[in-house]
Amino acid sequence: MALGRTVYNLLFKKTSTFALTIVVGAVVFERVFDQGGDALFEQMNRGKLWKHIKHNYEEKEEE
Structure with a gap:
């Protein structure tokens, strides 16, 4: 659960970091x-x- 909480706090807690995570993930996946x-x-x-x-x-x- 500690890993899940850390990931949540780093990437998904704020809307701005969540949006950035989605954009970067989409570019990498593409x-x-x-x-x-x-x-x-x-x-x-x-x-x-x-x-x-x-x-x-x-x-x-x-030649």
């Missing part, structure tokens, strides 16, 4: 969700994306 989705997409499409196969189509520059 970043984590976006990066996780990108990683999943890349994993599922490995070998099919341009960055994985472009070496097959690019010509080497010889």
Whole structure:
């Protein structure tokens, strides 16, 4: 219960800190969700994306 009380007093007791906690939590969640989705997409499409196969189509520059 001490941890719950500490979290309440630090983050949820005042309206201003509660609002800030919600905004920061939303931004962090958005970043984590976006990066996780990108990683999943890349994993599922490995070998099919341009960055994985472009070496097959690019010509080497010889000087």
